[in-house]
Amino acid sequence: MKKIFKIPNDWVYRGEGNCHIVLGLPKLNKVLRIRKRDRPKTFLEWFLYFIEDYITWWYDFGANAENRDLSFHLKIMRPLLGAKYVSDAKQVKLSKIQVGKIEKQLCHIRPDFRKHNILHYGRATLFHDFTTLETDDLPIKLSNDVFSVEIKPKKGWVPFREKNFPECIFCMNQYIKLETGKISEPSCYCPRNLFSGVETEMKRCILSLIDNPQNNIRIFKMVICFMMKTKINSR
Numbered sequence: 001m002k003k004i005f006k007i008p009n010d011w012v013y014r015g016e017g018n019c020h021i022v023l024g025l026p027k028l029n030k031v032l033r034i035r036k037r038d039r040p041k042t043f044l045e046w047f048l049y050f051i052e053d054y055i056t057w058w059y060d061f062g063a064n065a066e067n068r069d070l071s072f073h074l075k076i077m078r079p080l081l082g083a084k085y086v087s088d089a090k091q092v093k094l095s096k097i098q099v100g101k102i103e104k105q106l107c108h109i110r111p112d113f114r115k116h117n118i119l120h121y122g123r124a125t126l127f128h129d130f131t132t133l134e135t136d137d138l139p140i141k142l143s144n145d146v147f148s149v150e151i152k153p154k155k156g157w158v159p160f161r162e163k164n165f166p167e168c169i170f171c172m173n174q175y176i177k178l179e180t181g182k183i184s185e186p187s188c189y190c191p192r193n194l195f196s197g198v199e200t201e202m203k204r205c206i207l208s209l210i211d212n213p214q215n216n217i218r219i220f221k222m223v224i225c226f227m228m229k230t231k232i233n234s235r
Contacts, residue, residue, distance in 0.1 A: 004093050004098075005124070008028065011025055012026065012223075017215065020033045020034060021033075023102070025129070029128065029132050030128060030129050031126075031129045032125070033124060033126075034099070034124045035120040036117040036120060037120045038118075067091060070125060074088075088127075092125070092126050094124050095121065096122075100121070103119050113181075113182050131146065131222070132146060146223075147219065147221055150217065151217045152215065153191055153216070155169065170189075174186035183214060187209075188211070189216065193205045194206075
């Protein structure tokens with residue numbers, strides 16, 4: 001059985017999306033990506049949850065699922081983009097006790113609209129933390145500060161089934177997020193325009209992201225995120 005990975009006590013909440021939550025591990029210069037799942041609501045759902053957890057742990061299905069994603073990252077994305085630009089990754093095993101403890105500590109940090117998901121113990125992936133850089137990696141040293149940009153541009157192509165949609169999925173989801181209170185103002189950013197190849201549209205998209213970042217762009221300075229999700233003055 002794979003050895004349990006011990007999460008250092010100095011971990012920091014880095015952020016989360018629909019499927020994963022990310023913790024920074026400063027002493028290791030790593031980030032830990034943990035899967036999420038829907039929180040059970042009824043007695044039957046809780047019962048099935050415990051049965052599924054037992055089966056997943058006993059037969060190691062969680063590791064198999066994580067291996068699938070890891071294989072795609074290492075065998076396709078890394079060779080395609082180059083090892084210099086894509087982090088190495090390693091699967092680690094987490095215990096239910098430590099994941100439960102972290103989940104309690106995260107309770108007052110996570111956004112309310114994300115709390116319907118709980119952390120999935122037993123499977124996680126360890127990546128290099130690109131908000132920090134070794135000085136040896138740089139050809140010249142211009143500053144002691146490290147700036148890093150995290151961008152999630154979303155889908156920039158139109159699948160056949162979405163061909164007749166009035167707008168792209170990202171733009172239509174803006175109205176749903178506005179209606180449910182997840183955002184206070186819709187973004188002018190559109191992934192189709194970013195990947196259009198038209199320079200003026202591409203520049204306008206980048207400015208729209210900076211003006212209203214939401215969860216699609218974040219900028220870090222020395223591990224600290226100073227561009228938040230709320231609308232800012234891009235000037």
